[in-house]
Amino acid sequence: MKTNLTKSPWFWIPTLYFAEGIPYFLVNNISVMLFTRMGVPNGEMAFFTSWLYFPWLIKPFWSPFVDMFKTKRWWILSMQILMTAVFILLTLSMPHPDASMIAASETPISLFYIMLVLFFITAFASATHDIAADGFYMLALTTHQQAAFVGARSVFYRLSSIFGQGILLVIAGLLETKTGNIPLAWQLTLLVTSVIFALVSVWHMFFLPKPDTDKPSINNDAEAANNVFKEFARTFVTYFQKPGLLLALIFMLVYRLPEAFLIKMINPFLVASQENGGLGLATETVGIVYGTIGVAFLMIGGIGGGIYASRVGLKKSMWLMAACMTLPCFSFVYLSMFLPTNLIAISAALAIEQFGYGFGFTAYMLYMMYFSEGEFTTSHYAICTAFMAMSMMIPGMFAGYLQEALGYQNFFWMVIACCIATVIVTFFVRRNLNPEYGKK
Numbered sequence: 001m002k003t004n005l006t007k008s009p010w011f012w013i014p015t016l017y018f019a020e021g022i023p024y025f026l027v028n029n030i031s032v033m034l035f036t037r038m039g040v041p042n043g044e045m046a047f048f049t050s051w052l053y054f055p056w057l058i059k060p061f062w063s064p065f066v067d068m069f070k071t072k073r074w075w076i077l078s079m080q081i082l083m084t085a086v087f088i089l090l091t092l093s094m095p096h097p098d099a100s101m102i103a104a105s106e107t108p109i110s111l112f113y114i115m116l117v118l119f120f121i122t123a124f125a126s127a128t129h130d131i132a133a134d135g136f137y138m139l140a141l142t143t144h145q146q147a148a149f150v151g152a153r154s155v156f157y158r159l160s161s162i163f164g165q166g167i168l169l170v171i172a173g174l175l176e177t178k179t180g181n182i183p184l185a186w187q188l189t190l191l192v193t194s195v196i197f198a199l200v201s202v203w204h205m206f207f208l209p210k211p212d213t214d215k216p217s218i219n220n221d222a223e224a225a226n227n228v229f230k231e232f233a234r235t236f237v238t239y240f241q242k243p244g245l246l247l248a249l250i251f252m253l254v255y256r257l258p259e260a261f262l263i264k265m266i267n268p269f270l271v272a273s274q275e276n277g278g279l280g281l282a283t284e285t286v287g288i289v290y291g292t293i294g295v296a297f298l299m300i301g302g303i304g305g306g307i308y309a310s311r312v313g314l315k316k317s318m319w320l321m322a323a324c325m326t327l328p329c330f331s332f333v334y335l336s337m338f339l340p341t342n343l344i345a346i347s348a349a350l351a352i353e354q355f356g357y358g359f360g361f362t363a364y365m366l367y368m369m370y371f372s373e374g375e376f377t378t379s380h381y382a383i384c385t386a387f388m389a390m391s392m393m394i395p396g397m398f399a400g401y402l403q404e405a406l407g408y409q410n411f412f413w414m415v416i417a418c419c420i421a422t423v424i425v426t427f428f429v430r431r432n433l434n435p436e437y438g439k440k
Contacts, residue, residue, distance in 0.1 A: 009141060011207045013149050014156040016076070019200045020133050021160025023083050023126035026193060027052050027119050029165050029267075034186050035112065036268045037176070037283060038095075039102035044109040046264040046400030052119055053393035055127040060382040064232050066131045071214045072139060075132035079125045080201035086125070087194035090118050094190065096183040105276075140211045158299050166291030168193065173284025235379040242380075244432065248371045251425045252387040253394075255322075255364055258329050258418045259357055260395035265403050265411065266290065269332070274339050277408035279346065289347045297351040301358025308359075314366045314438035315430050322426040325360025326419035328353040333416060336409040364388075366438050367429065 031052065035045040066075055095111040109116075137153065138146060168189055175185035242248070270286045272278020281289070301324070309317045331349040340346055368388070372381035403411040 009145060009149055010152075012204065012209065013137075013152055015200050015203055016133055016136075016208070017153045017156040018160045018163075019080060019197065019204070020126075020130060021157045022164055022193070022197055022200075023122050023129070025161055025164025026087075026168075027123045027126065030168055031119055032264060033169060033172075033267045033271075033283070033286070035109070036271060037102075037172075037182050037186065038097060038112070039105045039107035040109050040112070041105055041107075041404065042265065042268050042400035043404050044400065045268070046403075047397045048109055048116055049119075050264065050393050050396035050399075052123050053389050053396070055120075055123040057386050057389040057393060059127045059131065059389075060379070060386050062128070063131045063382060066128060067135065067216070069216050071216060072132045072136035073208055073210060073214055076129060076136060076208065077201070077204060079129040079132065080197070080204060082125045083122055083129070084194065084198045084201050086118050086122050087190065087197055090115060090122075091187055091190040091194055093118065094183055094187040099182075102182055136211075136214065139214045140209050158295070162292055162295050164291075165295055166287045169287025169291050170284045171287075173282050173287060176283055235376045236383070238374075238376060239380050239383050242371070242374070244371075247425075247428060247432075248367075249387060251367065251429045252364075252384060253391045254421045254425045255325070255367075256361070256388075256391050257395060257421050258326060258415045260392045261399045261402070261418060262329060262332065262412075262415050263392070264396045264399040265408070266332075268400075268403075269336070269408050272408070277336060277339075279335065279339060279341075281346070285343070289343060290350050293347050294350045294354040298354040298358040301355035301360075302362060303358075304355075305359040305362030309362055309366055309438045311439070313435055314363065314370060315433040315435045317438070318363050318426055318430045318433070321360040321363035322422055323360075324356040325363075326416075326422050328356030329412070329415050329419060332412040333409070336412050363426075370433065370437055 028049070031049050032045065035049065036042070066072070070078075093114045095115075097107045097111060101107050137149075141149065171192060172185055172189040175188050176182055179185050179188075239245075267286060267290070269278050270281045270290060271283060272280065274280045305317075305321060305324075308320070331353040335346065335349050368381060368384040372378075372384055374380065399411075402414065406414060
């Protein structure tokens, strides 16, 4: 493959995948903590922030257009410039509700409608950026380089997770303590994010290569465009004609049901006062115990799950992975019943739950790959990821209202009850799996 590459991939792969993660975690994680700390009730917070998954849900529908028009490099830079501008607008549009309103958790979500729109724009831009970045990776590197840098690509995306869920929360928490003003603290945190993302975007303007093969697939060719749309339609038709589709869809929508309810309520539970059933942790402490330690054990669990599945295969590993997906949810039952103040105990409970989720999630990813095999493997896998987004979006919309009705302890017991659904779909799915699938 001939390109005009003049710079080492080390100049752009780490920053590209770090930049890919920042907006995702800002939209789906930081927004949850931001609205919670601003005193928005859990019901409204979870309902509206769950809608931010929507762009990733429909990502397969517009991914062909990224290929058809403009270069991947153009899409990457354009989306980064757009997101930088939106991050600045998020900083400027931050409302400052009254401290008494925040303390009573009675801040109406209507104060944040402009921010929600900006988060939604960020989500669309981030999903588009994902499509372009992954395509660019394959165009800008030789096959050998793609294999060599896949580890670095994953590491820097995970580092962006620690930055987004850990470091930013630590910054916000320290600013809350220093200023005594929660809205100002989060405004400054968003400003820090804007500056960092702007610097990364400027870096890419100079160091992102221009591969000769990075060209739009359609250049004013109506016949080629028509063929793309026909192929696109055939991709979807063949997906919904796959044998075992109904069971596969149920599995993709239900396997993660406990975590889908849980994930929206973790941060609110950690910062809620003990009088309201929470642990009463400071924001910066949440950034350390959940955003850093928790994320680290999530990564370890994912790596361990991959190694285990590669040795015994998907079918044999599914029961253990389903157990790891469900049983660690008892960590939150324990935390809500005893409300420990010891950070080691809290960190251990969160580490166990996150490790279990990371280990158990491996079965989900492998099953999507298994179901996608065939003529349109890549496209069918992309459609599977849409159902993956839906599996988190729909339960998350109602998680806050359920928590408000049940209280934290009963809500976590309800999550345990949802684990039954994970066990049932695992039982039916694994019966038809190829015992050799997933082994080395």
